[in-house]
Structures are given as structure tokens and as C-alpha cells.
Amino acid sequence: MIALTVNGHTQQVDVDPETPLLYVLRDELALNGAKFGCGIGQCGACAVIVDGVAVNSCVTPVGTLKGRRVVTVEGLGTTGKPGVLQQAFIDEQAAQCGYCIAGMIMRAQALLDHNAAPTDAEIRTHMAPSLCRCGTHMRILRAIRRASEALKHDAAPRRETGP
Amino acid sequence: MSFSLPLRPAMPQAPAEKRLPGSLERSPQLDSWIRIDERGAITVFTGKCELGQGIKTALVQVAAEELGVAPESIHLVTADTAVTPNEGYTAGSHSMQDSGTAIRYAAAQARSLLIGAAAAQLGVPRQRLKARDGEVVADDGRRLGFGPLVKDELLHVTADGRAELTDAAHYRLIGKPLHRIDIPAKVSGAPAFVHDLRLPGMLHARVVRPPSYHATLSRIDTAPIAKLPGVRAVHRDGNYLAVVAEREYQAIAAMHAVEGAASWNEAPTLPESEKIFDWLTSQPAEEVPVVSGSGGLTGRMNILEATYRRAYQMHASIGPSCAVAQFENGQLTVWTHSQGVFPLRAAIAQLVQLPADKVRCIQLDGSGCYGHNGADDAGADAALLAMALPGHPVRMQWMREQEHAWEPYGSAMITKARAALGPDGRIAGWDYSVRSCTHATRAGPAGNLLPAWLLAHPSAPPPPRPLPLPEGGGHRNAAPIYSIADARVAYEFVSAMPLRVSALRSLGAYMNIFSIESFMDELAQSAKADPVDFRLRHLDDPRARAVIKVAAERFGWADYPRRQDHGRGFAFARYKNLAAYLALAAEVEVDRKSRRVRLKRAVAAVDSGEAVNPDGIENQIEGGILQAASWTLHERVTFDRTRITSRDWSSYPILRFSGIPDEVRVHVVNQPGAPFLGTGEAAQGPTAAAIANAIADATGVRLRDIPLTLL
Numbered sequence: 001m002i003a004l005t006v007n008g009h010t011q012q013v014d015v016d017p018e019t020p021l022l023y024v025l026r027d028e029l030a031l032n033g034a035k036f037g038c039g040i041g042q043c044g045a046c047a048v049i050v051d052g053v054a055v056n057s058c059v060t061p062v063g064t065l066k067g068r069r070v071v072t073v074e075g076l077g078t079t080g081k082p083g084v085l086q087q088a089f090i091d092e093q094a095a096q097c098g099y100c101i102a103g104m105i106m107r108a109q110a111l112l113d114h115n116a117a118p119t120d121a122e123i124r125t126h127m128a129p130s131l132c133r134c135g136t137h138m139r140i141l142r143a144i145r146r147a148s149e150a151l152k153h154d155a156a157p158r159r160e161t162g163p
Numbered sequence: 164m165s166f167s168l169p170l171r172p173a174m175p176q177a178p179a180e181k182r183l184p185g186s187l188e189r190s191p192q193l194d195s196w197i198r199i200d201e202r203g204a205i206t207v208f209t210g211k212c213e214l215g216q217g218i219k220t221a222l223v224q225v226a227a228e229e230l231g232v233a234p235e236s237i238h239l240v241t242a243d244t245a246v247t248p249n250e251g252y253t254a255g256s257h258s259m260q261d262s263g264t265a266i267r268y269a270a271a272q273a274r275s276l277l278i279g280a281a282a283a284q285l286g287v288p289r290q291r292l293k294a295r296d297g298e299v300v301a302d303d304g305r306r307l308g309f310g311p312l313v314k315d316e317l318l319h320v321t322a323d324g325r326a327e328l329t330d331a332a333h334y335r336l337i338g339k340p341l342h343r344i345d346i347p348a349k350v351s352g353a354p355a356f357v358h359d360l361r362l363p364g365m366l367h368a369r370v371v372r373p374p375s376y377h378a379t380l381s382r383i384d385t386a387p388i389a390k391l392p393g394v395r396a397v398h399r400d401g402n403y404l405a406v407v408a409e410r411e412y413q414a415i416a417a418m419h420a421v422e423g424a425a426s427w428n429e430a431p432t433l434p435e436s437e438k439i440f441d442w443l444t445s446q447p448a449e450e451v452p453v454v455s456g457s458g459g460l461t462g463r464m465n466i467l468e469a470t471y472r473r474a475y476q477m478h479a480s481i482g483p484s485c486a487v488a489q490f491e492n493g494q495l496t497v498w499t500h501s502q503g504v505f506p507l508r509a510a511i512a513q514l515v516q517l518p519a520d521k522v523r524c525i526q527l528d529g530s531g532c533y534g535h536n537g538a539d540d541a542g543a544d545a546a547l548l549a550m551a552l553p554g555h556p557v558r559m560q561w562m563r564e565q566e567h568a569w570e571p572y573g574s575a576m577i578t579k580a581r582a583a584l585g586p587d588g589r590i591a592g593w594d595y596s597v598r599s600c601t602h603a604t605r606a607g608p609a610g611n612l613l614p615a616w617l618l619a620h621p622s623a624p625p626p627p628r629p630l631p632l633p634e635g636g637g638h639r640n641a642a643p644i645y646s647i648a649d650a651r652v653a654y655e656f657v658s659a660m661p662l663r664v665s666a667l668r669s670l671g672a673y674m675n676i677f678s679i680e681s682f683m684d685e686l687a688q689s690a691k692a693d694p695v696d697f698r699l700r701h702l703d704d705p706r707a708r709a710v711i712k713v714a715a716e717r718f719g720w721a722d723y724p725r726r727q728d729h730g731r732g733f734a735f736a737r738y739k740n741l742a743a744y745l746a747l748a749a750e751v752e753v754d755r756k757s758r759r760v761r762l763k764r765a766v767a768a769v770d771s772g773e774a775v776n777p778d779g780i781e782n783q784i785e786g787g788i789l790q791a792a793s794w795t796l797h798e799r800v801t802f803d804r805t806r807i808t809s810r811d812w813s814s815y816p817i818l819r820f821s822g823i824p825d826e827v828r829v830h831v832v833n834q835p836g837a838p839f840l841g842t843g844e845a846a847q848g849p850t851a852a853a854i855a856n857a858i859a860d861a862t863g864v865r866l867r868d869i870p871l872t873l874l
Binding site: 016026030037040045078082089098125128129131133134 | 356820
């Protein structure tokens with residue numbers, strides 16, 4: 001049994017510790033966001049955040065994740081109540097088939113968590129490991145910029161009332 | 164499937180002669196498209212599939228507009244052999260033309276019937292009634308809900324295609340951007356794809372493919388693999404191998420074990436990669452006339468000639484193909500991201516030897532396919548394994564290397580263009596040929612399903628045939644759209660296919676438009692004419708001229724500032740010469756050191772006829788531009804004499820964020836009241852040519868081989 005913390009909940013999973021996180025998320029925890037794309041860490045369709053860093057869950061053995069915090073796209077919001085970045089993807093209509101999108105969102109979220117106001121060049125460099133075949137790149141960039149703007153506005157009042 | 168569209172801008176959607184509009188011709192029963200239950204709940208049925216092109220949303224918009232309801236109040240059911248009309252394949256940018264038109268007329272007729280029934284019940288003339296928010300409302304304030312009005316099978320009638328459509332002046336929804344109905348689920352991890360389907364007791368399968376197309380299995384001992392954890396079956400049928408396990412990763416582990424245990428006989432059956440165009444040229448070909456003039460070229464003319472080539476290219480979907488199937492009580496159900504559930508049902512029924520009425524194929528969203536990828540084959544894989552394990556739902560997904568190595572590619576192609584200018588600076592003669600393997604090996608016959616080739620009793624693919632004109636396959640868009648006094652155009656159809664090939668987004672149109680639009684620039688240069696002016700010189704169609712002018716103007720063509728290592732290029736086409744018009748101006752940047760080219764800026768103008776969801780059109784065109792830029796600058800399937808060697812994203816690189824443009828703009832030139840014109844594939848060819856023309860402008864070097872590479 002492995003204690004795995006996903007989206008704030010810790011649960012015991014009974015799998016071989018060699019099993020990549022992707023299959024545990026999909027098959028044991030019935031989470032759909034992370035997708036199988038290549039199985040060799042080349043495309044980013046399976047990206048999730050582990051301790052603040054975007055990782056490809058298809059090449060991350062679940063046995064290495066004890067005591068670490070995993071966040072998937074389901075942890076950012078729901079269909080009815082999307083998170084800031086998810087809402088930005090909806091507002092920009094930044095999806096075509098949508099198969100890569102959960103991975104895109106998680107990679108972008110990892111960037112915004114560290115740098116709420118990335119430059120265009122920083123976004124492009126950061127997102128380079130994630131592949132999109134529909135050619136939705138321009139909209140994905142716009143969605144990330146929009147979320148960054150929204151976070152700035154959200155953060156501003158807090159700074160005013162802060163110490 | 165095809166249906167010809169008049170060019171008049173004013174309301175020509177009403178059919179000429181007796182044909183019913185769009186797919187109503189094939190499925191004329193009104194309630195096969197629209198049903199309303201006694202509580203007033205509205206269900207709309209389409210035989211088309213959501214492929215990421217946003218078709219669900221546009222169809223809901225059309226239906227909601229004509230029924231006078233909010234889009235949220237419509238439940239849309241997509242392709243399912245048990246419940247929806249048969250609309251063949253979702254391909255060729257036909258969905259709005261076929262299904263959008265059918266649903267629009269069906270909804271308008273349903274509205275008319277509802278108003279008629281209310282008029283009878285209320286005893287008022289129809290002119291005093293309006294359909295609004297699920298009710299028919301009289302001008303005196305009396306109202307009747309749709310639910311009570313539909314009793315006695317009001318909608319169980321034959322469509323007449325004569326209903327009055329909502330006037331463009333009164334549109335609430337058509338022509339206005341609407342958020343896609345499928346995106347919220349896709350950004351939040353809700354079950355949205357066939358990949359996410361989880362059925363009780365579901366098992367996981369993986370197939371093991373031979374290492375090359377014609378490899379045969381010489382030896383395997385499956386006994387140790389059957390004992391691996393969770394393994395429920397190791398399935399062998401001739402050269403067909405698969406494993407089924409309780410958990411997905413157990414299936415993958417078992418698959419690797421089978422791969423390790425299997426010995427194969429292989430032989431070098433592929434042509435030499437470096438000489439693939441020599442091979443293509445040397446093949447016997449059937450000549451299909453496209454334009455039967457003489458070509459108008461004589462020995463006295465100064466004839467310009469050029470040859471263009473395209474390497475094999477792949478769909479390269481991000482998600483490997485997937486399907487779920489279950490065989491229970493003599494009935495086989497397949498959940499699939501196929502583009503055509505009805506043809507797939509026929510193919511699978513033949514493959515597993517069941518009557519077609521014992522097979523149901525249900526379409527669910529998948530990873531974008533961009534044509535005929537592994538989707539149908541995966542459906543067949545899941546079906547074979549479900550038949551082997553009756554009762555259990557079986558989920559099967561391909562691995563990355565299986566998708567890369569076994570999907571049907573877009574064929575290698577060669578085009579040859581010859582033309583001469585007259586003294587007036589116009590094209591006086593035109594002789595063009597395109598040579599290609601087939602672009603159509605879709606399922607329908609079981610022999611077109613890859614698993615069928617591998618079985619102990621295999622089915623071979625039927626001999627390929629050229630797709631008919633006017634849409635065509637390899638010869639799609641081979642006829643120049645420009646006014647040329649005498650043209651000859653021929654398609655040289657090669658039936659051999661050493662590499663598996665089929666329909667890749669836009670089929671031959673990508674290569675033909677690339678060739679024609681590159682050659683137009685070569686001719687313009689020879690005529691010392693501006694490329695935009697040169698095109699306009701040969702075009703009378705005001706809609707063609709309009710998109711060209713919009714694209715040039717918004718790009719800033721006339722006052723483009725010259726900069727080192729930068730260039731501009733232009734291209735125009737009307738997809739299939741009968742669907743959407745698209746003009747595109749592009750700027751490229753050439754890196755001096757690496758000689759790599761980046762599409763820096765693209766400005767497109769598109770006329771899709773009546774634009775239902777303009778943002779959906781923009782999204783499709785933006786995506787088409789980026790995908791075509793990737794094809795044009797980066798992509799080539801590699802192979803040795805025996806095996807496909809493009810097996811992952813490092814051996815088949817595609818465009819990444821690091822190489823995308825600074826800016827892409829799409830301007831929708833709307834034509835309210837005009838017929839819908841297929842749009843999803845319209846950007847592919849013009850993008851390729853605009854890039855090549857921009858490279859020539861930047862460097863003086865004319866590149867004619869795709870992928871375009873500066874030496």
C-alpha cells in the first residue's frame with residue numbers, strides 16, 4: 001500500500017510502486033484529467049503538479065511520491081466552478097479537441113504559481129515541452145496571460161489590506 | 164455525400180429541383196433529427212461527430228435559432244448507429260453543409276408545425292403566433308408549451324425542406340460567437356473522451372503489433388505471460404497479438420512481455436526513403452482527367468516549369484487511438500472516436516462475422532484526428548477482444564509508437580506545373596499534373612481495418628480507387644481556380660501503397676494548393692507583378708476577390724516594411740473549389756545561423772458562407788494555420804527498407820511553443836443568408852504556399868519540397 005496525496009486528499013493505493021502515477025490517477029482514483037499521450041515524457045498530455053513542479057505523470061513511478069503533494073486539473077476547480085486558469089481557458093476558448101488541455105493547464109499553473117506575471121517569452125519557453133496538434137497554441141498563450149492578469153487583479157486588494 | 168452549392172449570395176439554401184437540403188435528402192424523417200417530449204425537452208440528433216472542430220456547438224446554435232429557444236435547452240446526440248441519422252463520415256469539411264443545413268431546415272419545419280398546431284388550438288391565424296423559449300406565444304398573451312403541442316406525433320412526418328428560415332435580420336444566435344459546449348468539461352477533467360469511459364467490470368487491453376507491415380510471427384510462448392499479475396488473456400490469432408488484464412498498467416507490462424517473447428520474420432519491402440519520389444514516378448498510374456483542355460502551351464512561348472514534392476506526413480494525434488467494446492447477449496457495442504460510425508459498423512460486423520444489426524457503434528470524443536488515423540482500427544481491436552471475452556467491457560488504447568508506425572499517412576506526392584504568360588501579362592497556358600497514392604482507404608470494407616490484415620484468416624484491403632470529382636482525393640484542388648483560357652490538369656493515380664496511406668486533413672488539396680500558389684508567385688515574378696495583383700488579375704468571383712483584399716489589407720501588404728531575414732508571402736484558395744474561400748498573408752523570419760524558418764505572422768480572411776459560430780471558424784483556421792505550418796516546415800515520415808522509423812515525437816518532431824508565430828489573425832467575412840461552406844480544412848494549402856512564397860521573398864530561394872528546408 002502506498003499513501004498518495006492527490007488534490008489535498010491522502011489515500012492508500014494498492015499498486016506496484018513501479019506503476020507510473022498516470023495509471024494510478026486514471027484507474028485507481030478515476031481521475032480523467034491526466035491523459036496518456038506517449039508514455040515516455042515527450043508530449044505533456046499527462047502533466048500534473050508534484051510539490052509545485054510540473055511533471056509528466058507517465059514517467060513518474062508512484063512509489064517515489066510518498067509524502068509529496070500531487071495536484072491534477074481536478075484540483076483546480078470543477079466544470080461548474082472552474083478555477084482562475086480553467087476559466088481563462090474557457091474565456092479564450094483555448095481548446096479544439098481538448099486532449100492536451102488538462103496537461104497544458106497544469107504546466108501553466110506550475111508557472112503561475114511561481115511567477116504570477118510571466119513575460120510572453122517566459123510562457124513560450126515554459127510551455128515548450130507540451131505538444132498540441134490542433135494548433136491551439138495562440139489561444140493557450142492568451143489564456144495564460146488572461147489568468148495572469150486576473151491573478152494580478154485578485155492580488156492587488158490583498159496587498160492593500162496587508163501589512 | 165457531395166452537394167453542389169450555387170454561388171448566389173442571397174438565400175440559395177432552398178434546394179434546386181427536388182433534392183432536400185443537406186442530409187435531409189438521405190434521412191428525410193423529421194423526428195430522426197428533432198424530438199420533443201411531453202415535458203417540452205428538445206433533443207436534436209446528428210450523424211456527425213465532434214472531432215474538436217466545435218461542430219456540436221454550431222449545430223446547437225442552428226437548431227436553437229430556428230426553434231426560438233436558448234442553446235442550453237437543447238440536448239444534442241452525436242453519431243450513434245442505434246439512434247442518429249446516417250451521415251456517413253465526418254470528413255471533408257462537410258458537417259455544416261450536410262448536418263447543419265439538415266438540422267436548420269428540420270428545426271424550421273418543427274417550429275412551423277408547432278405554430279400550426281397552436282394556431283388550430285387557439286383559433287388564431289399563424290401570423291399572430293411566435294415560438295419563444297419553448298412555447299408558442301400569441302400576440303394576446305396566450306401561450307402553449309412545446310410539450311403539449313407535440314402529442315399525436317406532430318413531428319413524425321417527412322421533411323419537406325420548404326420551411327421558412329429565420330431571416331438574418333432577426334438572428335439571436337447565428338453569426339454570434341458562442342462558447343463551445345464541450346470545453347468546460349475538457350478543462351476540468353470531467354469525463355469527456357472515449358478514453359475516460361469506465362464501465363463496470365471493464366478490462367484493459369493492449370495490442371502487440373508486428374515490427375513492420377509484413378512481418379510474420381515465427382515463434383512465441385505465451386504461457387509465462389498468462390501468469391503475470393492481473394492478466395486475463397493473451398490473445399493470438401495468426402499475426403495478431405493482444406493482452407487483456409484487470410488494470411491498465413498490468414496490460415502494458417504484459418504487452419512488453421509479449422513483445423520480448425515474440426520472434427518475427429521480416430523482409431525489406433519498402434522503397435528506399437531517399438529515392439521515394441523516383442519510386443513514385445516509376446510506378447504505373449491511372450490517368451484521371453481533371454481539366455481536359457490542351458494546356459495552350461506552344462513551342463514559341465516562354466514556358467515556366469516547376470516540380471514540387473511532398474514527403475509522407477502523419478496525422479500524429481496527441482492521444483493514441485482508443486475504443487471500448489462489449490459483447491453481451493449476442494450484441495456487440497463499440498464506443499469509438501471514429502469519424503464514421505455507420506461505415507465502421509459495417510466493417511466491424513464483417514470482421515467479427517455478426518449481422519450489422521447486432522453491432523452498435525457509438526461515437527464519443529477523442530483526440531483530434533485530422534482525417535483517417537487509427538480510430539477505426541482501434542474500434543476493430545476492441546471489438547475483436549470483446550468477442551474473445553464475452554460479457555466483459557474491454558478498453559483498448561494504442562501505444563504512442565503504434566499510432567505513429569501504423570496510422571495511415573498522407574501520401575508522398577509530386578506535382579508538375581508548366582505555364583506561360585501572354586503579352587498581356589496574364590496566364591496564356593497551363594499544364595499541371597499531380598501524382599500520388601490513394602487518399603481514401605477508410606473502413607467500410609473490413610479489409611481496410613488494420614487488425615484484419617493480421618488475423619489467421621486475413622482480409623486484404625480492396626484495391627484503392629480515386630475519389631470522384633468534383634471533390635476528389637489526390638486531385639482535390641488540382642484544377643486552378645483562376646481564369647485561364649486553356650488549361651490541362653491530370654491526376655496520375657498510383658494504386659500501389661508500400662506505406663499505409665489514407666485521408667489526411669484536406670487530402671490532395673494541401674499539396675495542390677501549395678504547388679499552384681507557389682507557381683502563381685513564380686509566374687507573378689516572371690510577369691514583374693505584385694503577387695496579390697497577379698492573383699486578382701485572374702479572378703472574377705467577387706467573394707474570392709473580397710477575401711484576398713481583406714487579408715492583404717489587414718496584413719499591411721501594400722506598405723510592408725523590408726527587413727533583413729524577413730519576407731512576406733501570399734496565397735489564396737477556395738477549398739475543393741466549392742467550399743470556403745481563404746486568403747492568407749504570412750511573414751517568415753529566417754535564422755541566419757541555423758537556416759531555420761519560423762512563421763512569424765499570419766493574417767487570414769475566410770468566407771465560410773453563413774458563419775454560425777464565428778469564433779469556432781477562427782479557432783479552426785488558427786489551428787489549421789499552425790498545423791499546416793508544422794507540416795510545411797517540420798514534418799516527414801522516416802523509414803528504412805523494412806520499418807517505419809518515425810515512432811515517437813523525437814523521430815517525428817512537430818511544431819512546439821518555441822516555434823509558434825508571434826501573431827495569427829483570422830478575419831471572418833460573413834455572408835448572412837448564404838449557404839454554409841465547409842471550413843475546417845481550408846487553411847492547410849494556403850498556409851504552405853504563403854510560407855514558401857515568404858521564404859522566397861526573404862532569401863531569393865524558391866523551395867519546392869515539403870518539408871521546406873533551407874540548405
